[in-house]
Amino acid sequence: MKLTKGYNSKFWKDKVVWITGASSGIGEALVHELKDKGVKLVLSARRKSELERVRIQAGLSDDDCLILPLDLEKFTTLSELPGLVIRKFGRVDVLINNGGISQRSLAHETNLSTYQSIMNINFFGNISLSLALLPYFQNKNAGHIVSIASIAGKFGVPFRTGYSASKFALTGFYEALRAENTNHNIKITLVYPGFIKTNISENAYSGDGSKHGKVDPGIEEGIDSRVCAKKIISAIEMGKLETVIVRPKEKFAIFLHKYFLGLFSKLIPKAKVV
Numbered sequence: 001m002k003l004t005k006g007y008n009s010k011f012w013k014d015k016v017v018w019i020t021g022a023s024s025g026i027g028e029a030l031v032h033e034l035k036d037k038g039v040k041l042v043l044s045a046r047r048k049s050e051l052e053r054v055r056i057q058a059g060l061s062d063d064d065c066l067i068l069p070l071d072l073e074k075f076t077t078l079s080e081l082p083g084l085v086i087r088k089f090g091r092v093d094v095l096i097n098n099g100g101i102s103q104r105s106l107a108h109e110t111n112l113s114t115y116q117s118i119m120n121i122n123f124f125g126n127i128s129l130s131l132a133l134l135p136y137f138q139n140k141n142a143g144h145i146v147s148i149a150s151i152a153g154k155f156g157v158p159f160r161t162g163y164s165a166s167k168f169a170l171t172g173f174y175e176a177l178r179a180e181n182t183n184h185n186i187k188i189t190l191v192y193p194g195f196i197k198t199n200i201s202e203n204a205y206s207g208d209g210s211k212h213g214k215v216d217p218g219i220e221e222g223i224d225s226r227v228c229a230k231k232i233i234s235a236i237e238m239g240k241l242e243t244v245i246v247r248p249k250e251k252f253a254i255f256l257h258k259y260f261l262g263l264f265s266k267l268i269p270k271a272k273v274v
């Protein structure tokens with residue numbers, strides 16, 4: 001896969017970038033790609049020990065990094081967190097809503113409570129942080145919100161009914177939020193990755209909410225997380241409205257879904273997605 005060009009270091013200098021899901025996968029890769037750009041980083045996820053591991057491996061000092069554990073599922077507890085970031089660094093410039101959970105179960109084998117948990121983490125947890133920061137961004141007429149959706153938010157993918165729904169929901173929310181906030185100069189970038197090589201399928205929910213615990217072949221052969229992170233960073237720099245980070249066959253699937261829905265709906269049940 002073609003790599004993006006070098007970063008615009010002036011763009012990043014002294015910015016405060018808050019990354020959720022920073023303890024693993026794409027979020028961890030974003031930390032490594034940003035660590036030498038003169039940014040201050042806020043790392044969030046549930047596992048404090050893993051966030052500390054990422055901070056140490058990235059060579060970040062306490063002066064340049066704030067570890068801010070949070071549970072996106074407990075989305076009503078997040079509203080005070082922007083205040084802690086501003087107290088430490090004096091500002092927030094970019095929020096990357098990356099933390100999330102996937103699903104590997106057929107709809108008829110999935111408990112309603114599992115659907116609810118997916119929506120709480122991937123949708124309500126995600127938008128809660130954006131809503132908590134919104135008045136601050138509106139007051140300063142600046143700010144960039146990035147939301148990591150998925151190719152499963154472009155078309156419905158088998159074994160991921162709840163996951164697809166949560167990622168489609170992000171598109172609706174953020175496109176509407178963008179329209180409401182153009183006068184405030186708030187940038188919103190939606191990111192649609194395809195298969196990226198991370199722990200996503202191991203951590204995914206089975207129907208009863210237990211861990212799937214297996215690596216899908218698609219994920220095993222997926223795009224390297226550092227390549228994905230580079231592309232996200234480049235999209236932020238360019239102020240892109242959205243970016244799709246996929247291999248050619250997933251790109252073709254998006255095309256088929258858009259222009260040949262009948263054919264797409266015959267082919268997608270046969271696609272190897274688990």
Ligand SMILES: NC(=O)c1ccc[n+]([C@@H]2O[C@H](COP(=O)([O-])OP(=O)(O)OC[C@H]3O[C@@H](n4cnc5c(N)ncnc54)[C@H](OP(=O)(O)O)[C@@H]3O)[C@@H](O)[C@H]2O)c1
Pocket residue numbers: 020021022023024025026027044045046047048050070071072073098099100101102121148149150151192193194195196197198199200201203219222
């Ligand atoms: N990998 C792919 O193929 C792919 C494709 C499309 C989109 N995505 C999206 O990319 C994002 C990152 O996933 P990944 O691939 O990097 O998977 P990953 O390796 O499983 O990482 C998921 C991250 O989300 C955090 N997280 C999960 N549940 C959380 C919760 N309740 N509260 C706070 N943080 C939580 C995890 O940290 P803790 O466990 O420490 O909380 C971890 O840091 C997700 O939104 C995913 O949907 C991934």
